[in-house]
Amino acid sequence: MDPISLILTALVAGAAKTAGDVAQDAYKGLKGLIKRKFESQGKSDSATILDKYEQKPEKTKALLEDELTEVGADKDEEIIKLAQKLMEQLNPQEAAEGKFNVQISGGTVQGLTQQNTGTLNQDFRTSK
Template structure:
């Protein structure tokens, strides 16, 4: 799974889990940590306004996904590797929400020399 898809999927899963009373504190903590790291990345790159898009994505992902995807790419999150903390938190959220998928490697990040690609379930690609 590419880093952007992983992050977007984890944000959506984390928002869903956090809205439920049954979600464990580990998932909620990982979700809040992921959002905080992304917001810090936006601020560090001089894109503090992008935090608003992140907040809107959490509320209505279907309407703001393309905007947030562009903002995540603009700050370089599409180039993250498995060892980066943002990726680790995103994987943690998804592993706790989908242990079966995690055990098959569904949420592992691997990109090598690709220009355009899609990996995962129910993908949508926007070409500029």
């Protein structure tokens, strides 16, 4: 799962009324961390979009996705780890299967998913 999708999924799942107390703590921590990220980059208006995402995720998803990307949330190790932790608490079975894995190393973020079935073709012919 790519980092932005993980963050968005965690926010929707955490906002659900069915999330338990422990998950609600992780959710509030994630949301607070994202709001502080917005504020630190002078985008306090984006916090409103984050709040609206809880009520109408389908209508505000693209806008929030853009805002998260713009502030670098998809490269913020703390935000990604907290989103992973929340999803592990809410969906332990899927977490055990690796659905929410995101690798961060040396400033590079890589998402892993079971649905990633891309093909890589290389041409090793030499020209004369």
